[in-house]
Amino acid sequence: MEFRVLLAGLETGAFYGLIALGYFLFLRATAAVNFAVGAYVMFAGMTSAYLVVSHGLPQIVGVSAALLAAVVLAWISEDGILQPMLARTRQEFGPVMAIVAFMFVIEQGAGLIYGRAPLRGAELSDTLIPFGDGWIEAHDLIALAGSVVIFALAAAWLKHTGYGRMLRAVGDNADAAQALGLPVRRIRMSAVIATGLVCGAAGIFVAPQAALTYQSHLPFAIMGFLALVLGGTASAWAPLAGGVLLAMIETVSARTLGGSFRDYVLLALVLVVFSFRPEGLFAIRVRT
Amino acid sequence: MDANSTSTAREAAPRRHAPRIPPLIVNTATAILGIAFFLYVGGNGYRQDLALLFIAYALLALGMYVPLALCGSLSLAYNAYFAIGAYTVAILANHSPALIWAAIPIAIVVSMAIAALLGYVTRRLSGFHLAVATLMFGIAVHTWLVHAGDTTGGATGIGGIPRLSLFGIEIGRAGLIGFGLAIIWLFATAIARLRTSVVGIVMRGQRETLVAAEACGVPTETVRVLALAAGAAIASVAGMLFALMNQFVLPDSFAVSVVFLVLFMPILGGMASPWGSVLGALIVVAFTLGFDFFQGPGSLTFGVLTLVVLLLAPSGLLGWLGDILKRIVPAGASR
Amino acid sequence: MTGALRCSGIQKAYGGVRVLHGIDLAVAPGEILGLVGANGAGKTTLIDIIGGQQRADRGEVVLGGTRLTDSPSARARRGMARTFQRPQVALELSIRENVAIGLAARELTSLGRIVTEAWRGILSSRVAQAAEVDDACARLALTGLDRPAEEITFGEMRLVEVARALMQRPKLVILDEPFSGVGDAGVAGITRALQAIRDQGCAVLLVDHNVDLLTSLVDRMALLAQGEIVIDSDVATCLASERFRSTYIGVA
Numbered sequence: 025m026e027f028r029v030l031l032a033g034l035e036t037g038a039f040y041g042l043i044a045l046g047y048f049l050f051l052r053a054t055a056a057v058n059f060a061v062g063a064y065v066m067f068a069g070m071t072s073a074y075l076v077v078s079h080g081l082p083q084i085v086g087v088s089a090a091l092l093a094a095v096v097l098a099w100i101s102e103d104g105i106l107q108p109m110l111a112r113t114r115q116e117f118g119p120v121m122a123i124v125a126f127m128f129v130i131e132q133g134a135g136l137i138y139g140r141a142p143l144r145g146a147e148l149s150d151t152l153i154p155f156g157d158g159w160i161e162a163h164d165l166i167a168l169a170g171s172v173v174i175f176a177l178a179a180a181w182l183k184h185t186g187y188g189r190m191l192r193a194v195g196d197n198a199d200a201a202q203a204l205g206l207p208v209r210r211i212r213m214s215a216v217i218a219t220g221l222v223c224g225a226a227g228i229f230v231a232p233q234a235a236l237t238y239q240s241h242l243p244f245a246i247m248g249f250l251a252l253v254l255g256g257t258a259s260a261w262a263p264l265a266g267g268v269l270l271a272m273i274e275t276v277s278a279r280t281l282g283g284s285f286r287d288y289v290l291l292a293l294v295l296v297v298f299s300f301r302p303e304g305l306f307a308i309r310v311r312t
Numbered sequence: 313m314d315a316n317s318t319s320t321a322r323e324a325a326p327r328r329h330a331p332r333i334p335p336l337i338v339n340t341a342t343a344i345l346g347i348a349f350f351l352y353v354g355g356n357g358y359r360q361d362l363a364l365l366f367i368a369y370a371l372l373a374l375g376m377y378v379p380l381a382l383c384g385s386l387s388l389a390y391n392a393y394f395a396i397g398a399y400t401v402a403i404l405a406n407h408s409p410a411l412i413w414a415a416i417p418i419a420i421v422v423s424m425a426i427a428a429l430l431g432y433v434t435r436r437l438s439g440f441h442l443a444v445a446t447l448m449f450g451i452a453v454h455t456w457l458v459h460a461g462d463t464t465g466g467a468t469g470i471g472g473i474p475r476l477s478l479f480g481i482e483i484g485r486a487g488l489i490g491f492g493l494a495i496i497w498l499f500a501t502a503i504a505r506l507r508t509s510v511v512g513i514v515m516r517g518q519r520e521t522l523v524a525a526e527a528c529g530v531p532t533e534t535v536r537v538l539a540l541a542a543g544a545a546i547a548s549v550a551g552m553l554f555a556l557m558n559q560f561v562l563p564d565s566f567a568v569s570v571v572f573l574v575l576f577m578p579i580l581g582g583m584a585s586p587w588g589s590v591l592g593a594l595i596v597v598a599f600t601l602g603f604d605f606f607q608g609p610g611s612l613t614f615g616v617l618t619l620v621v622l623l624l625a626p627s628g629l630l631g632w633l634g635d636i637l638k639r640i641v642p643a644g645a646s647r
Numbered sequence: 648m649t650g651a652l653r654c655s656g657i658q659k660a661y662g663g664v665r666v667l668h669g670i671d672l673a674v675a676p677g678e679i680l681g682l683v684g685a686n687g688a689g690k691t692t693l694i695d696i697i698g699g700q701q702r703a704d705r706g707e708v709v710l711g712g713t714r715l716t717d718s719p720s721a722r723a724r725r726g727m728a729r730t731f732q733r734p735q736v737a738l739e740l741s742i743r744e745n746v747a748i749g750l751a752a753r754e755l756t757s758l759g760r761i762v763t764e765a766w767r768g769i770l771s772s773r774v775a776q777a778a779e780v781d782d783a784c785a786r787l788a789l790t791g792l793d794r795p796a797e798e799i800t801f802g803e804m805r806l807v808e809v810a811r812a813l814m815q816r817p818k819l820v821i822l823d824e825p826f827s828g829v830g831d832a833g834v835a836g837i838t839r840a841l842q843a844i845r846d847q848g849c850a851v852l853l854v855d856h857n858v859d860l861l862t863s864l865v866d867r868m869a870l871l872a873q874g875e876i877v878i879d880s881d882v883a884t885c886l887a888s889e890r891f892r893s894t895y896i897g898v899a
Contacts, residue, residue, distance in 0.1 A: 057440035108623050117386045118622065120439050121579065124386075125618040128572050132612035242568070246451075249444055287455040291448045298433050298441060502769045509768020510751050511761060517737045517748045524735035524808075527698060528815060529723030529752035531761075538761060 028158065033271050035164055035233070038171035041267025042226035043248025044255060045178060046219045048263050050098075051252075052182075052195045053215035056110070059123050060101050061223050062245025063130035068094040068227030069236045070138045073145035083148065087228055094224030095217050101126055102216045127241065135238035145231025167229035171264075174225055178218065179260035187214045250290065253297055339501055342587060346493045353489060360485050364557045366597045367492035368394075371550030372570070373577035373589035374499050378543040381583045382512060383536050384519035386439055388571050389430065389446035392453035393423040393544045395566035397551020402470040402561045403463065409474045412556075419548040427544035431537040450568050457563040469562035473555055488557050495553070496590060499546055503586040515539060573600070573611075576618040582628030591629060649676045649711045650726055650818030650850040652697065657706035659692055666692050668874040670706065674819070679841060679851040681861035681882075684871035690854045691732050693871070694823055697852075698722065698729050710819060723752065726818030730825055734804035736796045743792040745807050746780050749814030783810045787836035802829040809837055813844065820844065821852045826860055838864050862886065 046061040071093045072086035105126050109119045147163035182188040187210070194201045194211045202208050230236070247270060255266020277289040353359045372390055379385040400419040404411040430449060434442040457464045464470065475482045483491070506512045518525040518532050526532050555561050573596060581592030600611055621628050627635075657670040666689045674680045684690050695701040697708050699719035708715045715722055728749070736745050755761045784792055787806045791799075796807065805825055812820055820841070826834055841851055841864065855861055861868065862882050869879040870891055878891045885891045 057438070059440075059443075105619065105623070112626070117380060117384045117439055120386050120443055121575070122619060122622045124443070124572075124575065125579075125615050125622065129612060129615035129619065132615055136612060239569075246444065246448065284455065284459040287448070287452040291452040294445055294448050295430075295433055298437060298445060505769045506765060509765070510747070511755070511765040511768050513740060513744045514748055514751045514755060516739060517745065520737040520739055521735040523700060523719070524731065524737075524811075525748060525752075526718065526720040527700070527723055527729050527731075528749050528811060529720050530748065531720055531755065531757075534758055535755075535761060538758070538765075 027156065028160070029275070031160065031164060031168070033275050034268065035168050036274070037268030037271035038168055038264065039226055039230055039267070040247045040251040040270050041255070041264035042171055042174065042222055042229075043244055044251035044263030044267055045175065045260065046223045046226070047248055047252045048257060048260065049178070049191075049215045049219045049222065050102075051257065052191045053212045053219075054102065054106055054110070055195050056106055056119050056123070057249070058101060058106070058219075059120075059245045059249070060097070060127040060130060060241075061219065061248060062243070063127045063134075063241040064094040064097050064220060064223035065227040065230065065244050065248075066236055066238070066241040067097060067130055067134050068224040069145060069231035069240075070134055070143050070227075070238075072228050073143040073231045073236065074138050076146045077144065083146065086146075087148075090228050091221055091224035094227065095220030097130060098216045098220035098223070099213070102212065127245070131238050131241055138238065140238060142235035142237045143231070144235045145228070147232040148228070163232055167233070170225065170229060174222060175261055175264050178222070181218065182260050187211045191215055246290075250294065253294075335504065338504070338585075338587070342500070343497060346497050350490050350493055353486075355486065360489060362597065363489050364485070364492070364554075366594055367489065367496065367557075368550045368554040369574060369577065369597050370496050370590045370593035371492075371499065371553070372547050372574045373581075373593045374496070374503060374586055375543040375545075375547035375550065376574055377578045377583075377586050377589040378503060378546065379536070379539040380543075380578060381586075382507065382515040382519065383539040384439070385431070385536055385540060386443050387427065387430070387446045387540055387543065388443050388568075388575070389427070389450045389453075389544070390547050390574055391566045391568055391570040392450045393427070393547035394551040394554070394570065395453055395457060395561075396423050396426075397548035397553075398555035398561045398566070399457070399464060399470070399551075400548075401552050401555040402465075402473055405473040405555075406470060412473075412476060415552060416549075419552055420545045423544040423548035424541040427540040428537050431540040432533075435533040435536065447568070447571070450571060454563060454567050457566060464563070465561075467563060469560060471560035473559045473561075475559070476556060485557065488553065492553050492557075495549065499549075500586040500590055507586070511535075573614075576614050578628075579618050579621055580614070580628055582630030582632075582634075584627060584634075585630055588628050588630040595629070649848070650674075651676055651709075651711055652819055652850055652852065653709040654693070654697065655707050655709070657693065657696055657708070658704045659689070659696065659701070660704055666874055667696075667703075670871075670874075670876055672869060672876060672879070674850040674852050676818070676848045676850045677845055678867065679845050679853055679865045681865035681868045682852060682854045682871060683856060683858055683861065683868060685856060688871045689874055690856075690871055691823055694729065694821055694852075694854060697821060698727065720752075723815065723817075724756065726815075727821070728812035728815045728817035728819070729821040730805070730808040730812055730823055732823045734801070734808050736804045736807050738795065738797040741793050741795055742784065742789060742799065742803070742807055743780055745796055746784060746792075746810040746814055747777060749811035750777055750780060753815060780810075780814065783813050783840075786840055788832040789836075800828075802833055805829050806833050806836070809840065813840060817844075817849065819850045819852070821854070823854050824856070825853070826855060826857065834860070 043061055043065055046064065047058060050056070050058040050061065068090035072090035075081045075089055076083055076086035101123065105122050106119055109122045112118070147161065148166050149162040151162035152159040153162055153165070182191065190201070190206050190211050194206060194208050198208050251267040251270045252263055253266070254269050255262040255264065273289070273293065274286060277285060281289065349363070353363045372394060375393065376387070376390055379387055397419040400415040400422070401412055404415045426449070430445050431442070434445050458467050460466070475484060477483065507516070514525070514530055515535055518530055518535060522532060554565070577592030577596055578589040579592070580595060581590065582588030596614060600614065625632055652674040654670055654672040657667050658665070659667040670693060682690055692701065696703045699715070699717065699722045710722070710725055710727060713725070755764060781792065787810050789803060789806050789810060796804065799807070805828060809822065809825055812822070825837055829837070841853070845851055853861065853865060865882060867879070867881050868885045870877045870885070878885050878888055
C-alpha cells in the first residue's frame with residue numbers, strides 16, 4: 025500500500041514539475057513569469073475530458089485538441105499580450121497584470137464553454153496492472169513515464185538544438201541577441217510552443233486523476249510556481265526536482281498536520297524561501 | 313549635439329496625461345455626484361444592496377490603487393485585508409457591541425503589519441514574487457476563515473452584528489451608505505493629493521525609474537512597504553463597513569475571486585486618478601453583480617476589457633473621457 | 648566626510664569575459680577627473696560598481712575613507728550622485744517633478760519623515776514649489792519645467808538628470824556621458840555647474856568618449872582601455888603622451 029502512496033506522490037510531483045517546466049521555458053524566452061500556464065493545463069485537460077468523455081470522441085482527437093489548445097493559448101499570451109506589454113512599458117506591473125487578466129479570461133472562457141460542473145477525463149489506458157495485493161492503473165504509469173520523457177526531451181532540446189541553446193541569450197537580453205543576428209522571434213516562438221505542449225501534456229495526464237473545474241488553474245499556477253522556486257532554474261530537470269520536493273512537503277504536512285493546514289504550510293514555505301534566498305532565487309534574472 | 317532636435321529617446325509611448333482638471337472642480341463635482349447618488353438610492357432596498365456592494369468594492373479598489381498606481385506594486389492579498397476588517401468587527405461585536413469601535417485601530421494595524429511583512433520579505437524580488445506571496449496569503453486567510461470554526465464561525469460565518477449608534481441615534485443602512493460614500497470621497501481626495509505631493513512624486517518616480525530613484529537616495533524599499541501598508545489599511549476599512557452593512561460575515565464573500573474582480577477596477581477606470589478606481593468599481597458592480605444575466609459572460613467581458621485597456625487604451629475609461637474632453641476644450645488646463 | 652573616491656583593484660568579468668582587470672582610480676575633492684575610453688571599454692561597468700548597481704568580483708571602493716559595501720540608495724545618502732548613460736527619467740512626471748526627486752530624497756531619510764511629509768501633502772493641496780529646483784534648472788538652461796518628461800528631447804533629459812543629481816547636494820558626482828545629445832547652451836550650463844561645485848569641494852568623475860570636450864573642463868584625465876587604466880595624469884601630460892594619443896586614436 026505504501027507504494028501506492030509513493031507512486032501518487034511521484035505523480036503529483038511530476039505534475040507540479042511539468043507546470044514548473046512550463047514556467048521555466050517561458051521564463052527563459054521572455055524573462056517573465058507566466059502565471060497563465062496553470063490555465064493552459066486546466067484548459068487542455070478540460071478540452072480532452074470534454075471531447076472524450078462528454079462526446080465520445082477517440083482519445084487521439086482529445087489529445088490532439090488539448091495540445092493544440094494549449095499551444096494556441098501560449099502563443100496568444102506571448103505574441104498577443106506579453107510582447108506588446110513589454111514593448112510599451114518598462115514598468116513591471118503591466119505584464120503581470122496583463123497575464124493575470126488573460127488567465128482570468130481563460131478561466132471564465134472555460135467556464136462558459138465547458139460549464140461550471142467538474143469535468144473528469146478518460147484515462148489514456150484502462151489497463152490495470154496487478155501489483156502486490158492490489159493494482160496500479162496503467163494511466164498513472166503512463167503519466168509518470170510520460171512526464172520523465174518530456175523532461176528528457178526538454179533537457180535535450182535545450183542542450184543540443186540550436187534554438188534551445190540560444191534561448192537563454194534571447195531571454196537575458198533580446199536586444200543584444202537581435203544585434204548578434206539571432207532569429208529572436210523564432211527562438212521565442214519555439215519556446216512558447218514547447219511551453220504549450222508541456223502544459224497540454226500535463227493537462228491530459230491530470231484530467232482523469234482529478235475532476236477539473238474552471239477554477240482549477242489557480243492552484244496549478246501556484247504549485248507550479250512553488251515547484252520552480254524550490255527547484256531553481258539551473259537546468260531543465262530542476263523543475264522536476266522542485267515538483268517532487270513540493271509534493272513530498274505536501275504529503276508530509278497532510279499526514280502530520282492535516283489537510284486544512286496545507287495552505288498555511290505553503291504560505292510559510294513561500295515566506296521562508298523568499299526571505300532566505302532574496303537574490304538569485306532564480307538563476308535567470310526575472311525582469312525587475 | 314542638437315538640443316533642438318525633436319527626436320526623443322524612446323519609441324512612441326501612449327499619451328499618459330489626462331488633461332489636468334483643477335482639483336477643486338474634481339472635488340466639488342465628485343461630492344455633488346456622491347450626494348446625487350445617495351439621494352438616488354434613497355430607501356430602495358435593491359438599490360441599497362447594490363450601493364453597499366459598490367461602496368465596499370470602491371474602497372477595495374482604492375486600496376489596490378495606492379500601491380499599484382503610486383509604486384507599481386501589485387499586491388493580491390486584498391481579500392485577506394477585506395476579511396480582516398470584516399471579521400474583526402464581527403468577532404468584537406459578538407463580545408460586546410461597544411467594542412466595535414475598537415475594531416477600527418485593530419483591523420487597520422493588523423492589515424498594515426501583514427502588508428508590510430509581505431512587502432518586506434519580497435523587497436528585493438520581482439513583482440511576480442510579491443504577487444505570489446500575497447496571493448498565497450489571501451488563499452491561506454480564506455482557508456482559515458472556513459476552517460477555524462471556533463474563532464471565525466467556519467463556513468457559517470458570524471452573524472448578529474448590531475447597528476452602530478452615534479449619540480443615541482441608530483445608524484441604519486441609509487446612514488451607512490451615506491457614511492460610506494463620504495469615506496470614499498475622503499480617501500479618493502486624499503490619495504489624489506498624495507499623488508501630486510512630494511511623497512507621491514517620489515513614489516511615481518520610483519515606479520517608473522527605480523534604479524534612478526535609488527541612486528538619488530530614495531529609500532525605495534521603505535516607500536514601497538508604506539504604499540502597500542496604506543492600501544491594506546484602506547481595504548480593511550472596506551471590510552469593516554461591509555460587516556456593519558450586512559450585519560453578518562460569511563467566508564464566501566472573502567474568497568480569492570474577490571481579488572480578481574477588484575484587480576480590474578483601477579485599470580478599467582483609469583490609473584491617472586484614484587477616481588478611476590471608483591468608476592471602475594461602479595461599472596463592475598453594476599454589471600456583474602447587478603445583473604444576473606451577466607454572471608458568466610460579464611466576468612469574461614471584464615477580463616477581455618481589461619486586456620483591451622492594458623494593450624490599447626492604457627489610460628482607461630477616465631483617460632478616454634479625458635481625450636474627449638480635450639477635444640471639446642482644446643486649451644486644456646495647465647499642470 | 649569628504650567625497651574623496653578611491654577604487655583599488657576593481658575586477659569584473661561577465662560569463663568568462665574579463666571587462667575590468669584591476670582598476671585603480673582616485674578622485675580628490677575639488678577635482679574633476681575625466682575618464683575616457685572607447686565604447687565598450689568598461690567605463691559604465693566601473694561606474695555601476697562605484698554606484699552600487701553592480702558588484703565587483705574583486706577590489707574595493709572607498710568613499711571619504713569608508714569602504715562601500717551598501718546599496719545604491721545608502722551610497723547616495725553618503726553623498727554620491729550619478730547620472731546614467733541612458734537617461735533614467737520618469738516620463739509620467741514633469742521636468743520639475745523629476746528634478747524635485749533629487750531634493751526630496753535628501754529630505755525623506757526615515758520612515759517617520761516620509762509619513763510626516765505624506766500627511767502634509769494630503770492636508771495641503773499645494774505642491775511645494777522649491778525655488779532651489781527652479782534655480783538649478785535655470786542654470787542648466789532648462790526651460791518649460793512643467794512639461795511632462797515624455798515630451799522633452801534626449802538632450803533635455805540629460806540636463807534633467809544632471810539637475811536631479813545636483814539637487815542631492817552631493818560630495819561626489821559621477822556623470823556618464825552627460826554631454827551627448829546636449830546642445831551648446833546645455834553644455835555650457837553643465838560645465839559651469841560642474842566648475843561651481845568643484846570649487847565648493849565636490850569631487851567630480853566625468854565619463855565621456857569625447858576627449859576634446861573634456862580637455863577644457865577637467866583637471867585630470869584617465870584612459871580606460873582593454874580593461875585597465877592606461878594613463879592617469881593631468882591634461883597636458885595626457886595629451887602629450889604618445890601612449891595616450893595612440894591608444895585613444897587607436898580605439899576611438
